[in-house]
Amino acid sequence: MKVNKLCRRLGLPLAIFNHDIFQITDDSRSCIENSIFFAISGSRIDGHDLIDKAIDNGAATIFLEHKVKERLGVNYIYCHSTKRYLAIALKEYHKYATKRLKIIGVIGTNGKTTTSTLIYNYLQFINLNSMLIGSNGCYAKDFYHQHENTTPKATELYSYFEYARNHKIKYIVMEISSIAVSELRVLGIDFNTIIYTNFSEDHLDYHKTMDRYLFAKLIPFYKLQENKNVIVNLDDKFSEYVIKHSTANIIGYSIRNESKYKVSNLIHNEYGMEMDINNIHVRSNLLGRFNAYNILPLFSLCEALSISSTCIPEFLNQFKQVDGRMNVFELNGRNVIIDYAHTEEAIKSVIKVVKELAKGDIYIVLGCGGNREREKRTKIGKLLDNEKCINIITSDNSRFENPEDIINEILLGFSQRPIVIIDRKEAIMYALNKSKENDYILILGKGVENYLDINGKKEPYSDLDVINEYRG
Numbered sequence: 001m002k003v004n005k006l007c008r009r010l011g012l013p014l015a016i017f018n019h020d021i022f023q024i025t026d027d028s029r030s031c032i033e034n035s036i037f038f039a040i041s042g043s044r045i046d047g048h049d050l051i052d053k054a055i056d057n058g059a060a061t062i063f064l065e066h067k068v069k070e071r072l073g074v075n076y077i078y079c080h081s082t083k084r085y086l087a088i089a090l091k092e093y094h095k096y097a098t099k100r101l102k103i104i105g106v107i108g109t110n111g112k113t114t115t116s117t118l119i120y121n122y123l124q125f126i127n128l129n130s131m132l133i134g135s136n137g138c139y140a141k142d143f144y145h146q147h148e149n150t151t152p153k154a155t156e157l158y159s160y161f162e163y164a165r166n167h168k169i170k171y172i173v174m175e176i177s178s179i180a181v182s183e184l185r186v187l188g189i190d191f192n193t194i195i196y197t198n199f200s201e202d203h204l205d206y207h208k209t210m211d212r213y214l215f216a217k218l219i220p221f222y223k224l225q226e227n228k229n230v231i232v233n234l235d236d237k238f239s240e241y242v243i244k245h246s247t248a249n250i251i252g253y254s255i256r257n258e259s260k261y262k263v264s265n266l267i268h269n270e271y272g273m274e275m276d277i278n279n280i281h282v283r284s285n286l287l288g289r290f291n292a293y294n295i296l297p298l299f300s301l302c303e304a305l306s307i308s309s310t311c312i313p314e315f316l317n318q319f320k321q322v323d324g325r326m327n328v329f330e331l332n333g334r335n336v337i338i339d340y341a342h343t344e345e346a347i348k349s350v351i352k353v354v355k356e357l358a359k360g361d362i363y364i365v366l367g368c369g370g371n372r373e374r375e376k377r378t379k380i381g382k383l384l385d386n387e388k389c390i391n392i393i394t395s396d397n398s399r400f401e402n403p404e405d406i407i408n409e410i411l412l413g414f415s416q417r418p419i420v421i422i423d424r425k426e427a428i429m430y431a432l433n434k435s436k437e438n439d440y441i442l443i444l445g446k447g448v449e450n451y452l453d454i455n456g457k458k459e460p461y462s463d464l465d466v467i468n469e470y471r472g
Contacts, residue, residue, distance in 0.1 A: 001020070001021050001092075001093055002018050002019065002020055002021065003015045003017070003018055003019055003021060003036070003060075003061050003075060004018045006021065006036075006089060006092060006093065007077065009088075009092045010079075010085055010088055010089060010092070012077055012079055012085070013077060015061055015075035015077060016075055017060065017061075017073070017074075017075055019034050019060050019061070020034055021034060021035075021036055021061075021093065022034040022035060023035040023036070024036045024038070024086070024089055024090055024093050024155070025037060025038070025155055026038045026039075026040045026047060026082075026086055026153070026155060027155070028047070028050040028051075028053040028054035028057060028059075029053075029057070030057075031054045031055075031057035031058050031059040032057070032058045033058040033060075034058065034060045035054070035057070035058050035059045035060065035061075036059065036060075036061045036062075036063065036089070037051065037054035037055075037059040037061070037062050037063070038063045038064075038082045038083075038085065038086040038089070039051055039054075039062060039063065039064040039065070039082055040082045040083055040086065041065070041082075047064075047082070048064055048065070048066065048068055051064065051068055052071070055071060055074055059074070060073075060074060060075065061074070061075035061076075061077065062074060062075065062076050062077065063077050063078075063079055063082050063085055063086070063089075064076060064077070064078060064079075064082060065078065065079065065080065065081070065082055066078075081184075083183065083184045084184055084187065086154060086155075086184075087154050087184045087185070087186075087187035087188050088187070088188055090154050090155065090157075090158045090188075091158075091188040091189070093158075094158045094161060094162060096165070097158065097161040097162045097164070097165040098158075098161050098165075098189070098190060100165075100170065101161060101164060101165070101169075101170065101171075101172055102170060102171050102172070102192040102193075102305065103172045103174065103189060103190065103191050103192055104116075104119065104171065104172065104173045104174070104191070104192060104193045104194075104195070104301065104305075105174055105175075105176040105186070105189075105191045105193070105194040105195065105220060106119075106134075106173070106174070106175050106176065106194075106195045106197065106297075107176045107178075107194060107195065107196055107197070107217055107220060107221075108195075108196055108197025108198045108199065108217075108233075109197070109198055109199050109200045109201075109202045109343060109345065109346075110197065110198055110200065110290075110343060110345060110346045110349070111197040111198060111290070111293060111294050112134065112135070112150070112175040112176075112177075112197060113134055113135045113136065113175060113322060113324075113325060113340070114286070114291065114294040114322045114325050115195060115197055115294045115297055116132060116134050116173045116174065116175050117132060117134070117136075117322045118294060118295065118297075118298055118319070118322070119173045119297065119298060119301060120132035120139065120173045121315070121319060122298055122311075122312065122315050123171050123173070124141070125311060125315045126307070126308065126311050126315075128170065128171055128307065129141065129167070129168060129169045129170055129171070130169060130170070130171035130172070130173060131143075131160065131163075131164050131169050131171070131172050131173070132173050132174070133151070133152065133157070133160055133172065133173070133174035133175065134150060134151075134173075134174060134175035135150045135175060135324075135340075135447075136323055136324065136448060138152075138160050140163070140164070140167065140169055141167075143163065143167075145160075149177070149179075149180070150175050150177040150179075150180070151174065151175060151176055151177045151179075151180030151185055151186065152185070153185060154184070154185045154186075154187075157174075157185065157186070157189070160172075171305075176194070176220060178203055178206075178207065178213055178216035178217050179203060179206055179216075181216045181217070181219050181220060182206070182207070182216045186220065190225075191220065191224060191228060192228055192229065192304075192305070193228060193229040193230070193231060193301060193304045193305070194220055194221060194224055194228075194229075194230055194231070194248075195230075195231040195232075195297045195300075195301070196217075196221070196230065196231070196232045196233060196236070196239060196242045197233055197236075197293065197294070197297075198233055198236040198238075198293070198345075199214060199217060199236060199238040200343060200344070200345040201213075201343065201344060201345070201376065202343045202373070203373070204373050204375060204376070205371070205372045205373045205374070214238065214241065218241055218242065218245050221242050221245050221246040221248070222245045222246065224246055224247075224248045225247075225248065226247045226248060226249075227248075227249075228248045228249070229248055229249045229251060229304035230242065230243075230246045230248045230249065230250050230251070231251045231252075231253065231297050231300040231301060231304060232250060232251070232252050232253070233252075233253060233254065233293060233296075234252040234253065234254040234257045234258075234259045235254045235255055235256045235257055235293070239252075249304070251300040251303060251304060252300075253293075253296035253297060253299070253300050254296075255289075255292060255293070255296075260300070260303075261277060261278055261296055261299045261300050262277070262278065263275050263276070263277055263292050263296065264276045264277075266289065266292055268287070268288065268289055268353075268356075269357065270287070270328075270335070270357045271285070272284050272285040272286060272287060273286065273287075273288075273289070273291065273292065275292060277295075277296065277299055278299070280299075280312075280313065281313065282295070282312065282313045282316050282317075283313070283316065283317050284316045284317070284319070285316075285317075285319065285320050285321065286319075286321065286322075286326065287326045287328065287337075287353060287357075288326060288349065288350070288353035289352075289353065290349045290353070291326070295316065298312055299312065323447070323448045324338060324339070324340045324446075324447025324448035324449075325339060325340060325447065326339050326350070326353075327339070327464075329467055331432070331467075331470070331471065332437065333436075333437035333438060334360075334432075334435050334436070334437060334438070334439050334440070334441060335357075335439075335440045335441070336432070336440075336441045336443065336467055337350070337354065337440065337441070337442050337443065338443050338446075338447065338448075338463050338464060338467070339442065339443070339444055339447060340444075340445070340446065340447030340448075341444045341445065342368075342369070342396075342444065342445045343376070344376060344379050344380055344383055347366070347380060347383060347384075347444060348383060350442060350444065351364070351387050351389065351442070354440045354442060355387075357440070358438070358439070358440045359438040360435075360436065360437065360438035360439040360440070361389070361390055361435065361436075361439045361440075362387075362389040362390065362439070362440045362441075362442065363389065363390045363392065363431040363434070363435055363439065363440070363441040363442065364384060364387075364389050364390070364391050364392065364442045364444065365392045365394055365424075365427050365428050365431050365441070365442065365443045365444065366380070366384070366391070366392075366393065366394070366396075366442075366443075366444045366445055367393065367394045367395045367396035367403075367406065367407070367410075367424065367445060368380060368396055368406055368409075368410055368445075369396045369397045369398070369399065369406075369445075369453075370396075370397060370398040370399035370400060370401030370403075370406055370453075371399040371400055371401055372399075374409060377406065377409040377410045377412075377413075378409055378410065378412040378413040379413060380410060380413065381393075381409075381410040381411060381412060381413020381414050382413030382414070383413070384413070384414070384418070385413055385414040385415055385416070385418075389442075390419070390431075390434075391414075391418035391419065392418065392419045392420075392421055392427045392430060392431055393407050393410055393411065393418050393419070393420050393421075393427075394407075394420075394421050394422060394423070394424045394426075394427035394428075395407070395422055395423070395424050395427075395452070396424070396445045396446065396452075397446075397449075397451075397452060397453035397454075398452075398453070398454055398455075399453050399454070399455075399456075400455060400456065403422050404422065407420060407422065424452065424461070424463075424466075425461070425466050428441075428443055428463065428466045428467070428470075429466065429470065431443075432467075432470050443463050443467075446463055447463075448462075448464070449462070449463075450462045
């Protein structure tokens with residue numbers, strides 16, 4: 001594709017130098033000869049400051065929002081939103097990569113990773129070539145790539161789509177974060193089906209209000225075409241907004257309310273759960289009632305995609321766990337659980353499950369991230385105080401804050417001071433050493449993250465490594 005063909009499709013002025021496009025990017029470091037560089041203003045870096053670097057690396061056309069000192073022999077195309085035009089340009093440039101893909105999005109405050117991972121693994125189980133894009137990275141058969149965000153940048157997404165096309169992958173399952181929607185990372189992506197899991201407080205450091213956060217969740221449903229599918233958790237009180245704002249085909253699932261796919265006879269214990277879904281008996285190794293909500297969309301999706309659901313019971317029976325989500329380790333009669341739970345609702349759900357299973361004490365090791373949602377810290381402290389477990393407050397990704405300041409805000413929610421151990425490894429070791437047979441130890445907040453984000457540097461660290469070190 002040449003630059004002016006792209007400009008016509010974008011409705012923008014034509015370029016002076018109508019060169020072939022070898023790459024579209026917003027990263028000046030990745031520019032090659034005849035690249036198009038989109039100068040995007042971020043929270044920390046303004047792409048306009050990197051235009052000269054992009055040109056030095058080979059960029060021949062620059063899309064930008066405000067005037068800069070122009071260099072000879074380079075196209076400068078001005079537009080009101082480089083983020084928006086980047087997303088549209090990528091869609092046009094890679095249109096053949098996405099033409100035959102069936103893209104399944106998963107939206108919700110909690111449950112995105114487990115739901116999307118189950119779907120991806122089931123598709124692979126029944127020999128449908130698929131790809132998973134989410135919190136734990138991008139997966140396909142014989143392929144793995146780690147990326148920074150739950151939903152990666154638009155340029156990364158389209159590189160994954162190109163890989164899918166080249167390797168005859170038909171199904172893409174991806175987590176869609178509210179921030180990705182607001183940052184226009186998924187703008188223009190033609191979703192076949194979007195799954196709604198639930199909605200509760202999170203990311204208010206970014207969205208500022210719950211209304212704006214909810215609005216970001218709803219945008220993809222509003223834009224979904226009539227001949228596409230929405231799969232929705234009808235037990236969530238905000239599901240009515242999803243249904244109201246979508247003209248697509250609605251397929252509901254639930255435990256409590258009437259729906260097309262409904263759970264009955266649910267039993268769960270320390271080994272997993274059993275239940276009937278529309279009179280089909282299934283057994284799963286996943287812990288907790290809330291995981292029934294992550295299993296239900298599998299049945300709904302099979303209907304939406306017109307694929308067989310008959311293998312779901314066999315698949316669930318052999319599927320072990322999702323990395324970083326309710327991962328259970330047995331240590332000398334004690335159960336250690338690593339989970340990513342970091343929202344008030346997710347933490348509450350995990351504790352509820354363990355209280356129903358535990359025969360001994362429950363230790364909770366938890367911290368809150370820095371430069372994120374200060375208002376939730378005291379709420380989480382109050383939640384833990386009410387649960388009356390053995391609470392050990394520690395560090396998480398402190399980023400550019402002092403860990404002690406974060407911990408002090410958590411402590412404001414407690415009526416009595418809990419145990420405080422700033423070093424996360426020491427906090428986990430304390431719980432492991434103090435606990436006894438039949439106790440549960442919940443290590444929450446990081447899941448499979450392999451770093452601690454401290455002062456802009458990601459220091460190597462893993463909760464799982466600490467457990468393995470204790471095991472010897």
